[in-house]
């Protein structure tokens with residue numbers, strides 16, 4: 001696992017974007033696994049800038065997102081579909097048909113999981129981007145999730161709903177209780193993994209992750225089983241790493 005510590009969020013976002021920009025330059029038809037949440041927003045801004053400056057094009061890039069809330073219509077402002085459009089897709093030349101998110105619409109969520117998983121298993125993700133929850137979740141794989149799990153519906157923990165209420169007018173009652181997420185197994189299938197984390201509230205999870213112990217109590221620790229992982233963290237998120 002390669003660990004890069006940056007002085008702040010801006011540098012983190014630039015360094016993480018550089019990795020994706022290089023990948024898209026070298027392989028213009030690459031497949032990206034994408035994440036939502038606050039962590040990758042700066043990185044997405046840098047990708048948009050690289051596109052606007054003519055450094056890269058996304059016209060042949062394909063993307064698969066990690067997760068989507070249940071209980072929210074696709075067009076809800078906090079659905080991950082809306083997030084990806086607002087923060088990346090609407091500002092670059094990626095084709096709508098090349099972007100994929102799990103769907104939580106309709107009455108048969110198990111069928112939706114199956115369909116998404118089938119797509120994932122018939123593609124090779126060149127780079128999977130991840131954030132990390134304060135409790136160590138990746139995607140929405142909460143502590144205790146078996147590493148062998150593939151795409152499934154999961155119940156969000158109170159901790160995650162509490163952490164995410166900032167996107168829902170600070171009201172936990174508005175935060176969905178369930179989500180569809182790629183499983184750890186899907187995530188580990190990617191050729192390379194890039195995890196970004198900033199801020200003090202990620203410090204404990206990052207310290208546990210880089211300690212090397214592999215345990216289902218810390219879903220991100222599964223990344224220790226992959227041989228091409230880069231984590232980029234700012235000084236605050238790195239502050240509890242044992243020297």
Ligand code: F6R
Pocket residue numbers: 034035036037038039040066067130131132133134137138139140
């Ligand atoms: C988002 C996702 C989550 C977030 C994590 C951190 O698609 O899968 O694992 O990466 O909850 O969220 P932020 O970046 O908002 O702290």
